[in-house]
Amino acid sequence: MKKASTIMIIGSLFLLGLFYFPLWNIMLGAPQYPEPLGMDIYISGIKGLSEFDLQNIDGLNHYIGMKTIPKDGEMWEFEVFPSVILTMVVLGIFIGLFGFLGKLSYKWFIGWFLIMSILGIMGMYDFNEWLTDYGSNLSPNAIIKVVNADGTPMTYKPPLLGYQKMLNFDVTSLPEKGAWMMFIGMTLTLVAFYLGWRSHKNGIT
Amino acid sequence: MKKYSTYLATMLGSFLILSGCGNPDGKANSNGALASSNAEKVYVAPGEQDEFYAFMSGGYSGNLTVYGLPSGRMFKEIPVFSQFPTSGYGYSEETKPMLETSFGFVPWDDSHHPDISQTKGELDGRWIFINGNNTPRIARISLSTFETEEIIELPNSAGNHSSSFVTENTEYVVAGTRFSVPIPQRDMPINEYKGNFKGSLSFISVDPNNGHMDLKFQILMPGFNYDLSHPGRDKSHGWFFFTTYNTEEANSLLEVNASQNDKDFIAAINWKKIEEYVNNGGGTKMPANYAHNVYNESTHMATSTMKKEVLTVDPLKVPGAVYFLPTPKSPHGVDIDPTGEFIIGNGKLSADLTVHSFDRMIAAIEAKKFDGEAYGIPILKFDDVLAGTVKSGGLGPLHTEFDGKGNAYTTFFISSEVVKWNLETWEVIDRKPTFYSVGHLMIPGGNSRKPFGKYVVAMNKITKDRYLPTGPELEHSAQLYDITGDKMELLYDFPTHGEPHYAAGIPADLLAPKSKKIYRLDENEHPYAVTSPAEAKVVRDGNEVHVYMSMIRSHFTPDNIEGIKVGDKVYFHITNHEQDFDVPHGFAMIGQNTSELLVMPGQTKSSVWEPKEPGVWPFYCTDFCSALHQEMQGYVRVSPANSDVPLKFSLGE
Numbered sequence: 001m002k003k004a005s006t007i008m009i010i011g012s013l014f015l016l017g018l019f020y021f022p023l024w025n026i027m028l029g030a031p032q033y034p035e036p037l038g039m040d041i042y043i044s045g046i047k048g049l050s051e052f053d054l055q056n057i058d059g060l061n062h063y064i065g066m067k068t069i070p071k072d073g074e075m076w077e078f079e080v081f082p083s084v085i086l087t088m089v090v091l092g093i094f095i096g097l098f099g100f101l102g103k104l105s106y107k108w109f110i111g112w113f114l115i116m117s118i119l120g121i122m123g124m125y126d127f128n129e130w131l132t133d134y135g136s137n138l139s140p141n142a143i144i145k146v147v148n149a150d151g152t153p154m155t156y157k158p159p160l161l162g163y164q165k166m167l168n169f170d171v172t173s174l175p176e177k178g179a180w181m182m183f184i185g186m187t188l189t190l191v192a193f194y195l196g197w198r199s200h201k202n203g204i205t
Numbered sequence: 206m207k208k209y210s211t212y213l214a215t216m217l218g219s220f221l222i223l224s225g226c227g228n229p230d231g232k233a234n235s236n237g238a239l240a241s242s243n244a245e246k247v248y249v250a251p252g253e254q255d256e257f258y259a260f261m262s263g264g265y266s267g268n269l270t271v272y273g274l275p276s277g278r279m280f281k282e283i284p285v286f287s288q289f290p291t292s293g294y295g296y297s298e299e300t301k302p303m304l305e306t307s308f309g310f311v312p313w314d315d316s317h318h319p320d321i322s323q324t325k326g327e328l329d330g331r332w333i334f335i336n337g338n339n340t341p342r343i344a345r346i347s348l349s350t351f352e353t354e355e356i357i358e359l360p361n362s363a364g365n366h367s368s369s370f371v372t373e374n375t376e377y378v379v380a381g382t383r384f385s386v387p388i389p390q391r392d393m394p395i396n397e398y399k400g401n402f403k404g405s406l407s408f409i410s411v412d413p414n415n416g417h418m419d420l421k422f423q424i425l426m427p428g429f430n431y432d433l434s435h436p437g438r439d440k441s442h443g444w445f446f447f448t449t450y451n452t453e454e455a456n457s458l459l460e461v462n463a464s465q466n467d468k469d470f471i472a473a474i475n476w477k478k479i480e481e482y483v484n485n486g487g488g489t490k491m492p493a494n495y496a497h498n499v500y501n502e503s504t505h506m507a508t509s510t511m512k513k514e515v516l517t518v519d520p521l522k523v524p525g526a527v528y529f530l531p532t533p534k535s536p537h538g539v540d541i542d543p544t545g546e547f548i549i550g551n552g553k554l555s556a557d558l559t560v561h562s563f564d565r566m567i568a569a570i571e572a573k574k575f576d577g578e579a580y581g582i583p584i585l586k587f588d589d590v591l592a593g594t595v596k597s598g599g600l601g602p603l604h605t606e607f608d609g610k611g612n613a614y615t616t617f618f619i620s621s622e623v624v625k626w627n628l629e630t631w632e633v634i635d636r637k638p639t640f641y642s643v644g645h646l647m648i649p650g651g652n653s654r655k656p657f658g659k660y661v662v663a664m665n666k667i668t669k670d671r672y673l674p675t676g677p678e679l680e681h682s683a684q685l686y687d688i689t690g691d692k693m694e695l696l697y698d699f700p701t702h703g704e705p706h707y708a709a710g711i712p713a714d715l716l717a718p719k720s721k722k723i724y725r726l727d728e729n730e731h732p733y734a735v736t737s738p739a740e741a742k743v744v745r746d747g748n749e750v751h752v753y754m755s756m757i758r759s760h761f762t763p764d765n766i767e768g769i770k771v772g773d774k775v776y777f778h779i780t781n782h783e784q785d786f787d788v789p790h791g792f793a794m795i796g797q798n799t800s801e802l803l804v805m806p807g808q809t810k811s812s813v814w815e816p817k818e819p820g821v822w823p824f825y826c827t828d829f830c831s832a833l834h835q836e837m838q839g840y841v842r843v844s845p846a847n848s849d850v851p852l853k854f855s856l857g858e
Binding site for chain 2: 056
């Protein structure tokens, strides 16, 4: 159980990566952008891959009537996400510590994992909602209005995951280092649960 | 007599070689495997980039053109000494001061010899320098922005031809006068030239941090013509070598009268010695009047200051600083090999090349073996300094470059060829025709300690039938040769803009990574810049009106202006708010008596418009910047001089 608890602590600490590395990345390449424009989505805000990428994405998007990319402080998520993650890290460390001291059952490990998974899914859902709004809530005075074959206005929601062709742009959306660290951390807490369960079954504390 | 017959035999031999070489017209064999492999060697596939940059002087265009090698594609014309409506250089308020001189605004020059800055004798790719030949000037061009940053005028100089070559660590960029003149200038009979005129050799120090140039001293030499020059390198670092002609000091019909002496001189200048003399307070300060024009990348503006004094040095007052090396037949180029040992005099009226030895020169100086003097300057004995003679078999040698593998390549103007020869044996290894009448040649880094001996480019003076005819006036022609093998191979032929004299080449990987993409708007210190469209405004001051305008895809802010009157002087100060690579915007106003402006991202440029008629006059963006480029336009309402239409400006109202 000491080993399991240690892994639980390490697993929770992996979430700290989200404070340093982006969670998600969206790249936009086009014939006239051989060096693609890119945005890195952090839990605390959105940054350009290169310094002026966001400004240039906004500049291009104004033609099709899209809103500008939210700045720091323009989305409640970027205020809440860091505290949620920090809370989960602290909670995970405490669970691990108490597990180490034999004050808590290994079942708490899976409990933490389930809460984190639900929060993660909620986060992804929220992110997808924002992408949908960003890509389809277009200005009625847009300079360029493109309609689909069925006559509906074309929308520009970037893919949540994977590749999509949008007008002249090739858009790719993939998890970034922060997300990978979170996945590893969460997997470690599952491992901790398994080891805890095994040592419990074998009667070792 | 014996010597003469050897000479004749060599000549004959060379003609035999020439005519024996099956492909003398340089046209590709129609079915040879050779021709197809040559095509591959110069083919840079779409999307691929060239291996070298080549900077070719524009000659009478006054500019500098940038090419890629081996493709021969032209990338840019950098305006230097000439007004350039493409970008507004020399027309915009910010760049007009760049072309100020002591003679006033001179909108043109004749640019000759570009040279890239060096550190420890190797190309460092910080700056490229080039000389204006006609109204003596030296320019410094940034190799991160590829824009002219500084121009300094040279007093006491005329026909600034033996310029602009840098010393091994870019301590100095050196400029010599081709025409000797009265110093100081004065009203005197021309035929009293001899003994009265002087030739000035200028040493311009270069600040290692920002490249700023300062005319540190001028050596006042006898009144010969100083034709070309090159620095010593490695062991001969600290010396500078100048060719002379017209040591006869003729003042008329020079083609005959300046070709009488069997030998002219290469002047060897120990500039370290003179520098020390000057640093210790030596030299004479002389009143002068010359312009120093500096462009500031932060303010995007140039300023011109007139300098009033120059430090001159009488070479006789610095013993051991200047010597003459007799060199046959009005030498044109003087070129120093990568080791610094060989000083090659290209005697343009001769068939042979004279190679002097630096070591032998030092030995002769130490042994004081002099053969008289000219105006007090010791002349060394020809035989004491001679390292060897290249019996080239060609006629009219002009310039030599080096491949760093012990070979030299010399152009022959009269016999239209490049000759490859060995630097130890003086034997000719190969010769290839050029088309036609070649002047300079260029191997990237070929005049440094470290040449990149892959290609040589021959720059020709006569084009004739090489390309589709374009009336009497033709661009010049250049040929590219592969020099990696024993024999040179003609790969390609391409036209060049203006009249390239010399050129400078450098591997692309030394420059391309540091080429600037945009100017940062947050670093723009132009006094009339607007860094946010909210700051855009129109301000009247008497009959001067200043329009602070911004532009971004695809509109100007403001784009409607009213309250301008006939007789006003309207300054448009336009800031490009893009921070995206390769998104310039232009500005042109109907009837404006100047050029358009092409403004790079983050940059501010200004131009003046003096409306002459009441009306509503449009302006527009001249660069097809975006899908809405045609919509990027605006109007200025001009009212009669006595009207009281209020000043008003707007966007989107």
